[in-house]
Amino acid sequence: MNFQNKVVLITGASTGIGKELSIILSKRNCKLILIARRIELLDGLVSKISHNSNSEFLTLKCDVSKKEEVTEAYKKSIDKFGKIDIAILNAGFAENMKAEEYNSELAETTFGTNVFGMIYWVEQLLPEFIKRRNGFIVGISSLADNRGFSGSGFYCASKAAASVYLEGLRVELAEFNIKIITVKPGFVKTPMTDKNDFYMPFIMEATKAADIIIKGIEKEKRIIQFPFAVVFVTKLVGFLPGKIYEFFAKKKIL
Numbered sequence: 427m428n429f430q431n432k433v434v435l436i437t438g439a440s441t442g443i444g445k446e447l448s449i450i451l452s453k454r455n456c457k458l459i460l461i462a463r464r465i466e467l468l469d470g471l472v473s474k475i476s477h478n479s480n481s482e483f484l485t486l487k488c489d490v491s492k493k494e495e496v497t498e499a500y501k502k503s504i505d506k507f508g509k510i511d512i513a514i515l516n517a518g519f520a521e522n523m524k525a526e527e528y529n530s531e532l533a534e535t536t537f538g539t540n541v542f543g544m545i546y547w548v549e550q551l552l553p554e555f556i557k558r559r560n561g562f563i564v565g566i567s568s569l570a571d572n573r574g575f576s577g578s579g580f581y582c583a584s585k586a587a588a589s590v591y592l593e594g595l596r597v598e599l600a601e602f603n604i605k606i607i608t609v610k611p612g613f614v615k616t617p618m619t620d621k622n623d624f625y626m627p628f629i630m631e632a633t634k635a636a637d638i639i640i641k642g643i644e645k646e647k648r649i650i651q652f653p654f655a656v657v658f659v660t661k662l663v664g665f666l667p668g669k670i671y672e673f674f675a676k677k678k679i680l
């Protein structure tokens with residue numbers, strides 16, 4: 427797969443990984459649809475990168491947790507470019523929470539963005555992808571999808587849901603030649619992690635993460651996960667019996 431002349435949609439393109447993906451793809455001669463709520467950031471990005479680019483751009487304000495906004499943004503994308511070839515569903519939300527501040531609204535925002543933000547886009551994309559018998563859906567999940575980490579229960583659960591959902595889609599849509607790619611990054615330096623006050627092992631720059639993701643999509647990998655050390659450790663942690671995991675987690679070793 428290559429990005430030349432493809433119509434590529436990126437959600438959560440205003441900052442972090444999505445922004446870096448947009449910058450890389452701006453040089454790949456494609457038609458880019460950039461989505462986020464802060465349209466001013468998207469427009470600012472485009473005015474910065476478009477002079478040194480061979481791609482075309484469409485920026486759209488859309489809250490991915492709102493089905494009607496996703497429907498509207500899809501319509502506008504099709505009006506402008508006629509189709510979408512690759513959708514990178516990257517928009518995400520994470521906030522740690524202490525038990526004393528327990529608040530279900532945070533769960534609604536987390537699942538609304540990280541899970542329904544994907545589901546609503548897939549609902550729009552599928553009919554045309556199935557008719558055409560091709561298309562790529564790239565969902566950004568996380569290596570935090572395999573255990574419940576203290577203070578991040580909503581986030582971990584939402585990423586577990588995203589990963590399992592994408593796996594089911596991959597199996598189901600293979601017969602329609604629709605490729606589903608799951609991306610599972612470790613820690614990446616972005617506004618999302620800038621808020622964290624804990625140690626983040628092997629944290630990498632967003633530019634590097636975006637480069638790994640683009641190369642992985644080009645190779646049509648099923649799962650793009652990085653960096654290796656964190657993949658290895660999270661796999662091991664995933665295998666730990668619950669009691670042992672909880673013992674180390676309570677001591678804040680995990």
Ligand SMILES: NC(=O)c1ccc[n+]([C@@H]2O[C@H](COP(=O)([O-])OP(=O)(O)OC[C@H]3O[C@@H](n4cnc5c(N)ncnc54)[C@H](OP(=O)(O)O)[C@@H]3O)[C@@H](O)[C@H]2O)c1
Nearest residue numbers: 438440441442443462463464489490517518613614616618
């Ligand atoms: N950074 C990490 O260590 C890490 C690790 C694993 C996975 N990830 C995943 O990678 C993805 C990108 O995260 P990031 O680290 O680049 O974080 P980020 O810099 O905070 O970017 C999040 C992006 O999502 C957009 N967004 C959030 N809520 C939205 C909504 N309701 N509707 C539309 N757009 C929304 C934000 O734009 P607006 O606020 O302008 O809407 C922003 O562009 C997320 O799915 C995240 O869970 C990150």
